[in-house]
Amino acid sequence: xxxxxxxxxxxxxxxxxxxxxxxxxxxxxxxxxxxxxxxxxxxxxxxxxxxxxxxxxxxxxxxxxxxxxxxxxxxxxxxxxxxxxxxxxxxxxxxxxxxxxxxxxxxxxxxxxxxxxxxxxxxxxxxxxxxxxxxxxxxxxxxxxxxxxxxxxxxxxxxxxxxxxxxxxxxxxxxxxxxxxxxxxxxxxxxxxxxxxxxxxxxxxxxxxxxxxxxxxxxxxxxxxxxxxxxxxxxxxxxxxxxxxxxxxxxxxxxxxxxxxxxxxxxxxxxxxxxxxxxxxxxxxxxxxxxxxxxxxxxxxxxxxxxxxxxxxxxxxxxxxxxxxxxxxxxxxxxxxxxxxxxxxxxxxxxxxxxxxxxxxxxxxxxxxxxxxxxxxxxxxxxxxxxxxxxxxxxxxxxxxxxxxxxxxxxxxxxxxxxxxx
Numbered sequence: 001x002x003x004x005x006x007x008x009x010x011x012x013x014x015x016x017x018x019x020x021x022x023x024x025x026x027x028x029x030x031x032x033x034x035x036x037x038x039x040x041x042x043x044x045x046x047x048x049x050x051x052x053x054x055x056x057x058x059x060x061x062x063x064x065x066x067x068x069x070x071x072x073x074x075x076x077x078x079x080x081x082x083x084x085x086x087x088x089x090x091x092x093x094x095x096x097x098x099x100x101x102x103x104x105x106x107x108x109x110x111x112x113x114x115x116x117x118x119x120x121x122x123x124x125x126x127x128x129x130x131x132x133x134x135x136x137x138x139x140x141x142x143x144x145x146x147x148x149x150x151x152x153x154x155x156x157x158x159x160x161x162x163x164x165x166x167x168x169x170x171x172x173x174x175x176x177x178x179x180x181x182x183x184x185x186x187x188x189x190x191x192x193x194x195x196x197x198x199x200x201x202x203x204x205x206x207x208x209x210x211x212x213x214x215x216x217x218x219x220x221x222x223x224x225x226x227x228x229x230x231x232x233x234x235x236x237x238x239x240x241x242x243x244x245x246x247x248x249x250x251x252x253x254x255x256x257x258x259x260x261x262x263x264x265x266x267x268x269x270x271x272x273x274x275x276x277x278x279x280x281x282x283x284x285x286x287x288x289x290x291x292x293x294x295x296x297x298x299x300x301x302x303x304x305x306x307x308x309x310x311x312x313x314x315x316x317x318x319x320x321x322x323x324x325x326x327x328x329x330x331x332x333x334x335x336x337x338x339x340x341x342x343x344x345x346x347x348x349x350x351x352x353x354x355x356x357x358x359x360x361x362x363x364x365x366x367x368x369x370x371x372x373x374x375x376x377x378x379x380x381x382x383x384x385x386x387x388x389x390x391x392x393x394x395x396x397x398x399x400x401x402x403x404x405x406x407x408x409x410x411x412x413x414x415x416x417x418x419x420x421x422x
Contacts, residue, residue: 030404034060036397043401045183046377048389049116054382056081060401061110069128070135073100074108084383085405102132115186123148124226126181139177171233179206182248184308184377191256192280197225203248217245217262241285242269247306254324265304267292270355294359301334308377314417323347329376339373341366365411384419
C-alpha cells in the first residue's frame with residue numbers, strides 16, 4: 001500500500017507536509033517516478049542501475065524532514081521496471097528507513113550511489129547516514145554500504161547496512177574529518193577483475209571542516225564488490241587529485257585509466273589516474289584542470305551541481321566502426337536550470353591521454369529542459385538505450401524525479417550510431 005502521511009513536521013520550515021497518492025502520467029519526454037508537490041516533503045538525489053537481467057532500479061531520497069541528511073529523518077526508496085522503463089512499480093519500495101531519532105547515527109539515510117554487478121545479480125549501494133546535526137561538514141556524519149539480491153518472488157531483499165566510515169577515513173590524510181560518495185552511478189571496471197568480481201571505483205567528497213580549498217576529491221576502489229576490509233586508495237595519500245572539488249564521479253577510460261570528474265561552477269574539474277602497468281595497482285594522478293579554462297571545453301553558467309559521467313561504446317551504422325564515447329550531464333544555466341547531456345568521442349588514445357586533452361572538443365548532445373532542474377545520473381538499459389534520471393522542477397516543486405529513455409541516435413551529431421550494450 002502506498003505510504004500516505006499527514007501533518008508531518010517539516011524540520012526546517014515547520015509547516016505540515018503530506019504525500020499525494022497520485023503520480024503524474026508519463027509524457028512524450030519521459031515519466032515522473034517520484035513526484036514532489038508544493039508544501040509536501042520532497043524527493044531528491046537520483047540514482048539508477050541496470051541489473052544483469054535487465055531490471056532498472058531507480059532510487060531516491062524520501063525526505064521526511066524536508067531537507068538533507070543531518071536535519072532529521074530521511075529514507076531511501078526505489079522503484080523497479082522489468083520492461084525497459086515502459087512501466088514501473090506503482091508504489092515506493094522502502095530500501096533503507098531512517099529511525100528518526102535525533103541522536104541516532106541512523107536517524108536518516110540518503111545520497112545513494114549504486115552499482116549493479118556485471119557478472120551476478122548483486123547490487124551494491126553506498127549511502128550517508130547521520131544523526132540530526134550530522135551534516136557533511138561534521139565528523140558525526142557516517143557512511144554505510146549494503147547489497148541487494150532478488151528475493152525469488154519477483155522483488156528485492158537488502159542486507160542490513162554496514163557502517164564503513166572508519167575504514168574509509170583510515171585511507172585518507174589525517175586532516176580529513178568526513179567523506180561521502182558522489183551520489184548516482186558507481187563505476188565498475190570492464191577490464192580489471194581479480195577473483196570473483198570486476199573492480200569498482202568510488203569517487204569521494206572529503207572535507208577538513210571547511211569549504212573551498214578545504215575540500216578534496218579522491219577515488220577508492222574494491223576488488224571484492226565493496227566487502228568491508230577490501231577498500232584501497234587510488235594513488236598516494238599525499239596527493240590531492242582534485243583540490244577544492246565538490247561532489248565527484250569516477251569512470252574507467254578505454255585503456256583502463258580512471259577519470260575523476262569534480263563538481264564546480266562554470267564547468268567541471270577533471271583529472272586522470274594512469275596505471276604504471278597491467279597489475280592495476282600502482283600509478284599516478286596527472287594535474288587537474290578546470291574544463292572551462294580549456295579551448296572547446298565544457299563550460300556553462302554559475303551553477304555548481306552534481307552530474308554524471310559515463311563511458312559507452314557505439315557502432316556506426318554504415319561503417320561498422322566501434323567508438324568509445326564519454327558523456328557528461330549537468331545543468332547549463334546560471335542557476336539550477338537546463339539539464340543537458342554532453343558527449344565526446346574517444347576515438348584515439350590521444351583524446352584522453354591527459355586531463356587537458358580529455359577536457360577538449362565536447363559536443364552538446366541533448367537538452368532535457370529549459371526550466372528548473374538539478375542533479376542527474378544515467379545507466380545503459382538492456383535494450384541499448386540510455387536511462388536518464390534527473391531532478392526536474394518545472395512543475396513548480398523541487399524536485400520531481402524524472403526518467404527519460406534516450407536512444408543515442410537522438411543526440412546531436414550521433415544519428416548514425418547505435419549504442420552497444422556491452
